[in-house]
Amino acid sequence: MTTLRVLVVEDAAIIALDIANRVKRLGHEVAGVASTAETAWEKARETRPDLVLMDINLKGEQNGIEAASRIAEELGIRSIFITAYSDKEMKERALATRPLGYIVKPIREADLEKVLAAAEEEFLKGRRT
Template sequence: MTKEFKVLIVEDDAIISMDIEQRVKKAGWAVIGVEDRAEKVYEAVEKERPDIVLMDINIKGDSDGVTVAEKLLEDYGIHVIYITAYSDMSMKERSLKTDPLGYLVKPIREAELTEMLEYAAERISRLKNL
């Protein structure tokens, strides 16, 4: 498995973001940053060019995670894995338009996170080879 993929974490709860960061690193992935608001995500993406973004749907700032994900896909070709504590159908329908790599429901279990990152890396590799 290719773990050289760079991961950006977008989560507005500091305790949750630290937990996710530790779990991602423990699984052997490179975390290039942790952001808590929409505006900072674009700066981080410009600077670091992550391969995968773990995106909380509800974040600080003027935009929610789905709006940020739309821009990341459109402007940079970057796909996200959504993180959410909610199962709101209208939000899920909206998020599907961003072609997400998957969804993780809080509280995130380590095995699910690892499995999702591995799946995402495989899918991104396939997309790059098309």
């Protein structure tokens, strides 16, 4: 198993802490935690994580889809989206950014483990090419 460095972006502090703890329990490293799109961009630039767990609905001017798009375009770092909402239009906009996965809240540890394992495979494949 490869240890992934994961940036957690979630505007609810208690949920962000829970996600970070779950990531660690699953054997990965938390590169940082951010609560806004702008902070996510800054932390991604500073810490260069392998991937971002990105909440779609963030407080502030930008949402998680916009933040993930910028991080992917400018830094080449892909995201796994997390959302409490699964409406079709939002999911289509999110999928247009080529995420590594998509999780609907409340997050089940089995779902997180599965999407992180798939991201790990994708990450390793990218290293080989």
